Amino acid sequence: MTISSNDLDPKFKFEIANIPGSELIKRCFTCGTCTAICPVSNTFAEYDPRKIIHMIILGLKDRVLSSENIWQCSHCETCKFSCPQGVQLSEIMGALQNMAVRDKYVTPDAFEKFGTAPCKATCPVHISIQGFIGMITEGRYKEGLRLIKETMPFPGICGRICHHPCEMKCNRGKVDEPLAIEYLKRFLADRELEEGIRYIPEIEEKKDEKIAVIGAGPAGLSAAYFLAIKGYPVTVFERLPVAGGMMAVGIPEYRLSRDILREEIKTIVDMGVEIKTGVTFGKDITIESLKKDGYKAFFIAVGLHVSRGLNVEGENLDGIIHGINFLRDVSLKGNVTIGERTIVIGGGNVAIDVALTALRSGAKEVEMVCLESREEMPAWEDEIKDALDEGIKINNSWGPKRFIKENRKVKSVEFKRCTEVFDTEGRFNPQYDESELMTLEADTVLLSIGQACDMSFAKGVPDLDVSPRGPSVKDPITLETNIPGLFVGGDASYGPRSVVEAVASGKEAAISIDRYLKGEDIGADRPLEWKGIELEPQDVEHLDRQQMQRLSIARRKNSFEEMDLGFSEQQARLEAGRCLRICGTQSIDGR
Ligand code: SF4
Ligand code: SF4
Ligand code: SF4
Incomplete structure (x- = not known):
């Protein structure tokens, strides 16, 4: 040259x-x-x-x-x-x-024409997926975990329960099958747990402004994590006796090991975040009382912890239980008594968790009944398969007509044929044919037809704009509300979504709060527009996707033991080796 x-x-x-x-x-x-x-x-x-x-x-x-x-x-x-x-x-x-x-x-x-690897672009928190996979191929496991933890606090949790949209867009899928990105993330987190030395992110220079987070679910804890990294003193207030929100009292232990949940939350505590459980916002504390205690900014992420009702005759009979209350009781109290013959009403992922938990809690026979046809069911395909594998019968296209009693207790449920769930504009508007009926006997009925926000939180902040569904945001990107310095996020603000989307919401809240406290423009350069680049891979050798070992079906049914057993080191290296590693030409995430 x-x-x-x-x-x-x-x-x-x-x-x-x-x-x-x-x-x-x-x-x-x-x-x-x-x-x-x-x-x-x-x-x-x-x-x-x-x-x-x-x-x-x-x-x-x-x-x-x-x-x-x-x-x-x-x-x-x-x-x-x-x-x-x-x-x-x-x-x-x-x-x-x-x-x-x-x-x-x-x-x-x-x-x-340029863009990011589609896996990273699609991931709600934009993990550097190629990077941590590359590190696995080289045996740099600690660095791989550290890279993930730069973008999210829960690799072990999301490595188990994420709906993995990244895999849907993986370029390797055009050759044979997408990379098992979710399981590779889990591999790194499990390895750290086995080794017993947790990576604690570095904390920037300490700052003075105290921040209060209301709700210790994935959105609240993620906001606390990123704010702690920025050096802020953060306190998280939680109504329940445990931290984790639905990760602790909604997702059953057979899907999410409590060891990994505890460890990932402990990391946040070790970073200096204080978590106060058993504190009800609106009763024990309010925004005014927190301001008097010196808090300068607030993030409310109270989640959706109330079950929706059906408005059907006999709904309040003994033996009819709301599914999320049942899951919470099983998580907090251990065993809960349940009838031998149980019906679960609902067709989403939570309904499947409720049904599988009922089986593990002593029910001999569990049937699910939902409005949707098999193709319309909102539950993910893998979850439906798990339910069918464990012998749960799913009755599609039926809606409850009335609950029938015997001495104040439910004895059976009468269902009517559901002919249509959504109208031509895609709105939920079920139609029925009442001439076609079905009756199922039941000792216990578990209702799992959706969740809502417990609006009692609003007593803690009467000036906050709210809708009947939850707290209102003024700007869905920055999560600002009508009250300066108060931000809201997670399921309570946008409706039921996945854990990783709640993490993304908490992360955005942390960016907003940091900017607010520094007096910066909260909305500058937001949202980032991610564009995944699709490749047409040529001449790439076919390599089978590694399959994760699972507990046998017989063993699963009777235990809360985790049913997925993780990748061995050899499997993780083989799977990581399938990544094309040349997807994408730019990253826009400069923050
Ligand atoms: S492609 Fe870029 S980011 Fe990846 S290893 Fe090379 S220089 Fe680093
Ligand atoms: S940036 Fe420079 S110092 Fe760092 S690894 Fe590359 S060549 Fe070495
Ligand atoms: S092949 Fe690797 S880098 Fe490319 S999209 Fe899939 S996981 Fe991402």
């Missing part, structure tokens, strides 16, 4: 170093560790991150910004934690790409 003095711009390296995340570029001593570890360099020799950094330090601005190579970085973050000098290659490549667009080295339409 011939270099003339006209090619050199000595300010270039300072320009880059002034961009947040790229500060350490000047420390590079061109050791080449990044290039050696980079999966893109290993596939395309012309991409050499070491060389790019060296050219920046020399000041070869035009050559760097006009080079196609800066677009080769897939932002997988495999190199993260590898550079002995702490240089962050992914951030620097992102900064170069933005600069190349800004200074018109590429046209904006060219930029449109």
Whole structure:
């Protein structure tokens, strides 16, 4: 390469170093560790991150910004934690790409063609999936877990119960089957648990402003986690006697080990977050009392802990129990007495959890009944299969007409044929054919037809705008409300969604609260628009997806033992090796 003095711009390296995340570029001593570890360099020799950094330090601005190579970085973050000098290659490549667009080295339409690996783009919290998978292939398990924990606090929990939208979009799916991303995440968390040394994220400089979080579910705990990282003193107030929200009192133990739940919450406590359980917002504390105690910002994430009713004759008879109350009692008290013949009304994931928990609590025969046809059922396919495998009969397209009693106690349920659940505009509007009826005998009926927000929280903050469904947000991106400094999120604000979406909500709340307390523009650069890039992989060898071992069906039915047993190390390495590792050309997550 011939270099003339006209090619050199000595300010270039300072320009880059002034961009947040790229500060350490000047420390590079061109050791080449990044290039050696980079999966893109290993596939395309012309991409050499070491060389790019060296050219920046020399000041070869035009050559760097006009080079196609800066677009080769897939932002997988495999190199993260590898550079002995702490240089962050992914951030620097992102900064170069933005600069190349800004200074018109590429046209904006060219930029449109670039995007992020679809797994990362689709993940609600945008985990660097390629990166942690790459680290598994190299046996860098602790670093892999650390990379995940930069974007979310619950790898072990989400490695078990996430609905894994990332896998639906995985480019490997076009070759054979998508990567088992969820299970690989679990592998890293389980390994840490086995080794008994937990990774505790680094805490930034301590700050003085106290923050109160109402609700210790996934949204509240995630907000607390990210605010603690920023150095804020955070207290989480929880009405229940345990922390975790629905993760602790809704999701049954056979799906989510309480050991992993405890450990991941303990990490948050070890980061300095105080969790006060058994404190009811609106009764024991209010926003005014918290303000008097010196709290400067608030996040309300109270979840959906009230079961919806049916408004059907006989609904209050003995033996009819709300499904989420049943799950909560089983979680908190252990065994709950239940009739031998149990009917579960509902067709969602919670109804399946209720049905499988009923089997484990002594019911001999469990039948589910729901309005929806088999194809319309809101429960995920895997969950439905688990229920069928354990012998639960599912009666589709029936709605309850009345509960029939014998001495104040439910004896049977009469159902009417449901002919349509949704109207032509997709609204829930069930229609029935009352000439077709069915009666099922039952000792216990468990109702699982949806959850609502317990509005008693509003007594703690009478000035907050609320709707009949829960607290109202003024801005669904920043989660601001009509009260400055008070933010709301999680299921209570947007309706029932998954744990990982609650984590994403808590994370956004933490960004908003930090900006609010610093007096910054809360809405600046939000929302980030993620665009996944679909590949058409050519000539990729077929490799079977690894299958996770499970407890036998016979053993599952009688126990709350976790039914999925995790990947062995060999399985995790084989599965990680299936990742294409070259998906995506940019990452927009610079915060
Ligand atoms: S690993 Fe770090 S110090 Fe070594 S060449 Fe890459 S950026 Fe420079
Ligand atoms: S982020 Fe990935 S592709 Fe980019 S330099 Fe690092 S290892 Fe290579
Ligand atoms: S192949 Fe790997 S990087 Fe590509 S989408 Fe799938 S998990 Fe993500």
